[in-house]
Structure formats: C-alpha cells, structure tokens
Amino acid sequence: MKGRYPSTVSFLLFFVHVFLWSSTTEARIKLPANKTVPAVIIFGDSIVDTGNNNNNLLSPARSNFPPYGRDFRGGKPTGRYSNGKVPSDLLVDELGIKELLPPYAAPKLTPQDVLTGVCFAVGGVGYDPLTSKLAAVPPLTDQLEKFKEYIEKLKVIAGEERTKFILANSVIFVVLSSNDIANTYFTARVRSLQYDVPAYTDFMVSHASEFVKALFELGTRRIAVLGAPPIGCVPSQRTLGGGIERNCYEQENEAAKLFNSKLSASLDSFKSNVSPDARIVYVDIYYPLLDIIQNPTQYGKFVRSICLKSFD
Incomplete structure (x- = not known):
C-alpha cells in the first residue's frame, strides 16, 4: 500500500491539516503551535461506527460477530464493520489523541474517553428518518440527543469553561448518506414512490443542514461533513444494478453526485451566515474513492477474488 493507511483516510488526515491552517504533511500529524485538537467526535453510519449497535438485537445491521474483527485485538469482533480498525480509529491515532475511538455506548467509558472524544455513529442510519426505521436502528436525532448527554458529562468532568473549549476546538465528523441512497431509495424503493432523485436529494440535504445547525448551536465550531461516496460501485450495488458484468450502478452514483453538489452549496451558505471563527466544510470523498476503484x-496489490465478494 502507498503510505501507512488507505488513500481515503490519508485524504481525511490531509484535510485535518487544512482544517487547522497547517502547511505541513507528515506521517504523524504535527499541529501548528497555536492549534489544538482536544477531541474527535464522530456522527454517522457503519463506515465510522465503533460499536454502538451491539445490543440492538432487533436490528440486522450489527457486526459484533465473526468474521468481523478477525484482525482486531485478539481477533474478536467489537461492533466495528471491519476486519480491524475503522476510519474513526485511524483518525484519532494519527492525530496522536488515542489509539481507538470508543463508542458512546461502551459500558465502561472513562473520564479520559469523554475528554478526548467518542463515536456516536450507528450502522444503518441515514439522514432520512425512514432509513433508520428500515434498519431497525435509532434515527439520527438520537445521536444528537446522546451528544447532549455527552456534553453534560463533559461539564461534570471538566467544568463549564473547559467544556466550551473542547466543543469549539474539537474536530467533528459527520459521515452519512450511503444508506439513504443505496438502501432506502434504490433498493427498498420506498422513497422512489414519493420523490424523484432531485427531490429526494433535496430532502436529504434539508435533514443534513438541520443536523449541522444543531451541532453548531450546541457549541461545536469545527465541523466536517463528508459527501456521499460512489455508492453504486460497492459490491452489493454492482450485483443489484450493475448488470451481468457487475459494473457500477450508475444511477446511484449520479444521485450521490447530485446530493454532494447540493450539500456543498448548503454548507457554504450556512458558513457565510455564522461567526468567522467557525470552520464548517464539505469533504469530497467521491472522487478519491472513485480513483481507487x-x-x-x-x-x-489488487486481489480480484476479494473485490468480487459481497460482504458489505
């Protein structure tokens, strides 16, 4: 592999440099002298979930069983949708904050865990409330309510002023949209009976904007919102819509690009109307991932037999 981590994670780490006004890029991030990242807090879906869905026995969207986790500590599944670490872990490790980002649902969160950030993401969630309902998981608004609980815990541990500093200087990642496009719209086709693609992407962006606004109102100031990936190129979607040759499902990719353009514009508009100390940005992952594909x-090394399996 090129470098230490997959390209998309490296791209996100480079983004953190830009996000904090840094001008250097090395394997281990060195922040500018006047910049600090006390914590990383992540909202989203299975891409970044570190184990928040383990006890939800009603949901099929769980990963706390083999073969998940086979390359993790002790070869045990943790609820991460991966054989090892997920991007949430790689980000905090590279920033030098800690090795792993714990799920907020972890039964034994320590004060240090709370001070340095947690993950609220849950596999199966989307911006669309119906997406979560189809996966039998709590809606995105539940992550926001848990974040409010987290803030109260921060206040008990660190006090009011330190809590304000942590919220304002931590990096917040929002990673959603794949389930809305792939599952709710194109696979279950529930929303396609109500909306065409332009209208549905408007609906998604409306919910995304409301979520970012709520995070800002709770005191966060460094918010990175990731766009949709080329979701039509993942194995399951190639199988469903890629034809006999299992090409990328281009209708899904076109929907992802349309959503991304609208999301980027919405975030730019929001940013122009808030305090200048806020850094609210759209992060394109569509084209970096498409280039890998x-x-x-x-x-x-390209191993075709692995790429053709549909474990996602």
Whole structure:
C-alpha cells in the first residue's frame, strides 16, 4: 500500500491539516503551535461506527460477530464493520489523541474517553428518518440527543469553561448518506414512490443542514461533513444494478453526485451566515474513492477474488 493507511483516510488526515491552517504533511500529524485538537467526535453510519449497535438485537445491521474483527485485538469482533480498525480509529491515532475511538455506548467509558472524544455513529442510519426505521436502528436525532448527554458529562468532568473549549476546538465528523441512497431509495424503493432523485436529494440535504445547525448551536465550531461516496460501485450495488458484468450502478452514483453538489452549496451558505471563527466544510470523498476503484493498482496489490465478494 502507498503510505501507512488507505488513500481515503490519508485524504481525511490531509484535510485535518487544512482544517487547522497547517502547511505541513507528515506521517504523524504535527499541529501548528497555536492549534489544538482536544477531541474527535464522530456522527454517522457503519463506515465510522465503533460499536454502538451491539445490543440492538432487533436490528440486522450489527457486526459484533465473526468474521468481523478477525484482525482486531485478539481477533474478536467489537461492533466495528471491519476486519480491524475503522476510519474513526485511524483518525484519532494519527492525530496522536488515542489509539481507538470508543463508542458512546461502551459500558465502561472513562473520564479520559469523554475528554478526548467518542463515536456516536450507528450502522444503518441515514439522514432520512425512514432509513433508520428500515434498519431497525435509532434515527439520527438520537445521536444528537446522546451528544447532549455527552456534553453534560463533559461539564461534570471538566467544568463549564473547559467544556466550551473542547466543543469549539474539537474536530467533528459527520459521515452519512450511503444508506439513504443505496438502501432506502434504490433498493427498498420506498422513497422512489414519493420523490424523484432531485427531490429526494433535496430532502436529504434539508435533514443534513438541520443536523449541522444543531451541532453548531450546541457549541461545536469545527465541523466536517463528508459527501456521499460512489455508492453504486460497492459490491452489493454492482450485483443489484450493475448488470451481468457487475459494473457500477450508475444511477446511484449520479444521485450521490447530485446530493454532494447540493450539500456543498448548503454548507457554504450556512458558513457565510455564522461567526468567522467557525470552520464548517464539505469533504469530497467521491472522487478519491472513485480513483481507487478505477486505478486499484496505484494503491496496492489488487486481489480480484476479494473485490468480487459481497460482504458489505
């Protein structure tokens, strides 16, 4: 592989540099002398979930069983949708905050865990409340309510002023939209009976904007909202809509690009109307991931038998 981590994570780490006005990029991030990241807090879906869905026995969207976790500590599943770490863990490790980002639902969160950030993401969630209902998981608004609980815990541990500092200087990631497009709209086709793609992406962006506004009102000031990936190129979607040759499902990819353009514009508009100390940005992951898909040998060894399996 090129570098220490997959390209998308490296891209996000580079983004953190830009986010904090840094001008250097090295394997281990060195922040500018006047910048600090006391914590990383992540909201979203299975891409970044570190184990918040383990006890939800009603949901099929769980990953606390083998083969998940086979390359993790002790080879045990933790609720991460991966054989090992997920991007949430890689980000906090590279920032030098801690090795792993614990789920907020962890039974034994320590004060240090709270001070340095947690993960609220839950596999199966989307901006669309119906997406969560189809996966039998709590809606995105539940992550916001748990974040409010977290803030109260911060106040008990660190006090009011330190809590304000942590919220304002931590990096907040919002990672959603894949389930809305792939599952709710194109697979279950529930929303396609109500909306065409332009109207549905408007609906998604409306919910995304409301969520970001709520985070800002709770005191966060460094918010990174990731766009949709080329979701039509993941194995399951190739199987469903890619034809006999299992090409990328282009209708899904077009929907993702349309959503991304609207999300970016919405965030720019919001940013222009808030205090100048706020850094609220759209992060494009569509094209970096598409480049990996289209040019796999540039990023490491290409094993076709693995790429054709549909474990996602």
